[in-house]
Amino acid sequence: AKHLFPGQSPFLLSLPLLLFFLPFVFSRSGSNGAPPGPVSFPIFGNWLQVGNDLNHRNLVNMAKKYGNVFLLRLGVRNLVVVSDPKLATEVLHTQGVEFGSRPRNVVWDIFTDSGKDMVFTEYGDHWRRMRRIMTLPFFTNKVVQQYRGMWEEEMDMVLRDLRGDRAAQSEGIVVRRRLQLMLYNIMYRMMFDARFESVSDPLFQQATRFNSERSRLAQSFEYNYGDFIPILRPFLRSYLNKCRDLQSRRLAFFNNNYVEKRRKLMAEREGDRLRCAMDYILEAEMNGEISSDNVIYIVENINVAAIETTLWSMEWAIAELVNHPNAQTRLRKELRDVLGDEPVTETNLHRLPYLQAVVKETLRLHSPIPLLVPHMNLEEAKLGGYDIPKRTKVIVNAWWLGNNPEWWNKPEEFRPERFLDEETEVEALVGGKVDFRFLPFGVGRRSCPGIILALPLLGLIVGKLVKEFEMVPPPGTDKIDVTEKGGQFSLQIAEHSTIAFHPIAP
Numbered sequence: 001a002k003h004l005f006p007g008q009s010p011f012l013l014s015l016p017l018l019l020f021f022l023p024f025v026f027s028r029s030g031s032n033g034a035p036p037g038p039v040s041f042p043i044f045g046n047w048l049q050v051g052n053d054l055n056h057r058n059l060v061n062m063a064k065k066y067g068n069v070f071l072l073r074l075g076v077r078n079l080v081v082v083s084d085p086k087l088a089t090e091v092l093h094t095q096g097v098e099f100g101s102r103p104r105n106v107v108w109d110i111f112t113d114s115g116k117d118m119v120f121t122e123y124g125d126h127w128r129r130m131r132r133i134m135t136l137p138f139f140t141n142k143v144v145q146q147y148r149g150m151w152e153e154e155m156d157m158v159l160r161d162l163r164g165d166r167a168a169q170s171e172g173i174v175v176r177r178r179l180q181l182m183l184y185n186i187m188y189r190m191m192f193d194a195r196f197e198s199v200s201d202p203l204f205q206q207a208t209r210f211n212s213e214r215s216r217l218a219q220s221f222e223y224n225y226g227d228f229i230p231i232l233r234p235f236l237r238s239y240l241n242k243c244r245d246l247q248s249r250r251l252a253f254f255n256n257n258y259v260e261k262r263r264k265l266m267a268e269r270e271g272d273r274l275r276c277a278m279d280y281i282l283e284a285e286m287n288g289e290i291s292s293d294n295v296i297y298i299v300e301n302i303n304v305a306a307i308e309t310t311l312w313s314m315e316w317a318i319a320e321l322v323n324h325p326n327a328q329t330r331l332r333k334e335l336r337d338v339l340g341d342e343p344v345t346e347t348n349l350h351r352l353p354y355l356q357a358v359v360k361e362t363l364r365l366h367s368p369i370p371l372l373v374p375h376m377n378l379e380e381a382k383l384g385g386y387d388i389p390k391r392t393k394v395i396v397n398a399w400w401l402g403n404n405p406e407w408w409n410k411p412e413e414f415r416p417e418r419f420l421d422e423e424t425e426v427e428a429l430v431g432g433k434v435d436f437r438f439l440p441f442g443v444g445r446r447s448c449p450g451i452i453l454a455l456p457l458l459g460l461i462v463g464k465l466v467k468e469f470e471m472v473p474p475p476g477t478d479k480i481d482v483t484e485k486g487g488q489f490s491l492q493i494a495e496h497s498t499i500a501f502h503p504i505a506p
């Protein structure tokens with residue numbers, strides 16, 4: 001009478017419970033050909049065990065348990081995580097074609113119109129054409145030479161604003177917003193020959209609002225259930241409608257305010273036509289190589305891939321230099337010794353090894369895209385001796401490659417010197433020798449083409465700020481909070497730092 005169902009033993013009653021919890025206790029060995037991983041439930045797979053937040057640190061803990069290649073089943077989606085340099089070489093280089101596609105989910109399908117873009121499209125002719133068309137106006141040395149003067153000009157305006165800002169010099173300011181304006185101006189001048197007047201320019205406010213809302217909706221964990229479990233998809237309808245509505249307003253914003261203006265200008269200016277990146281892209285459209293949808297998705301991709309990534313790195317570099325005054329002083333000494341009164345320019349970055357080490361150390365410790373952009377195999381493939389089902393999302397934990405104590409001396413420390421003392425061979429150069437422990441931009445076919453812009457942009461702003469200002473925590477604090485905020489994609493600083501900028505006497 002004590003039991004709910006008289007006549008049944010407590011053991012029998014608890015059997016379903018036991019079966020439910022068994023997968024939490026056991027792991028798959030990987031013996032049936034699939035990579036090891038936790039035993040999965042029907043329908044949910046491993047989702048209930050592992051949860052939503054598969055950030056770089058949680059994935060390290062799982063790699064310690066299941067190995068350097070492991071498989072998670074998230075409802076109908078398969079996810080493979082790679083955590084050592086040899087396997088990363090396989091995915092990105094040796095089998096770069098096989099693993100050269102990108103997975104999308106229900107939300108990414110909306111934000112890319114099912115792969116009309118470049119960043120999230122499958123490996124193949126469309127991707128190759130888009131990458132080729134984007135390379136000429138964005139990702140060559142000639143582009144760097146054409147625009148470096150403009151970059152320096154935009155940065156010098158930031159220095160001027162800081163010099164004229166009393167708050168910046170006393171209680172400190174959140175410098176992020178001003179740097180964001182600078183990066184928008186740099187990218188919009190390259191793209192459209194257009195710039196924003198100030199942070200209160202209504203177009204700047206609209207652009208940043210559209211882009212941050214797009215990041216929030218795309219990176220949220222809220223929609224996982226509908227992506228992983230297709231029968232639940234109808235419940236996502238209002239979320240997906242929100243995404244569709246934002247995307248159509250956002251693309252119309254890019255089109256009406258920028259793309260159409262260039263189209264008109266180009267039509268008026270026969271002969272002398274190619275002035276900014278958009279002119280080259282529109283020319284490719286006129287030649288029938290890409291559609292007008294592809295044009296707008298190139299704009300969308302640059303908005304997503306170029307600006308915030310570089311901005312996060314700048315925020316991290318500044319925060320670490322504030323927290324490591326010795327590194328800041330050493331950098332300032334290098335700038336003074338090498339350059340004297342000369343300004344920091346793109347042409348003299350190669351003479352500043354410690355500055356380059358600061359940039360590398362920032363990207364190692366705080367890789368802005370710690371898991372790279374996910375890769376995917378269109379066909380069944382082999383990896384580390386295991387069978388990888390086709391269309392598996394393959395993640396390389398690049399952050400762990402750069403932060404594993406097996407491969408790095410005290411990796412948790414911010415110590416730029418490591419690149420001048422013990423790690424002298426590790427390069428973050430375009431076309432440099434690849435060290436598969438250090439891949440903040442990925443490597444191979446789908447690696448970041450923007451590295452050619454991002455590295456000098458980072459070196460320039462850090463060099464210029466440190467040469468002109470002593471950057472310190474706001475009065476009453478002695479350290480900046482460098483707690484991380486993860487997302488499905490990014491590694492950002494949780495609290496945008498307030499920093500005081502004390503001008504250095506000339």
Ligand code: HEM
Binds near residue numbers: 118119310449
């Ligand atoms: C510090 C700044 C940046 C970092 C850390 C970064 C990092 C990355 C990473 C990790 C990937 C994926 C690599 C892979 O999947 O293997 C990527 C892809 C990409 N990045 Fe960047 N990036 C930065 C700045 C930029 C800039 C400034 C641009 C453009 C102006 C850019 C454009 C792209 C594009 C178009 C792709 C997609 C490439 C493809 O799928 O073929 N990135 N980036």
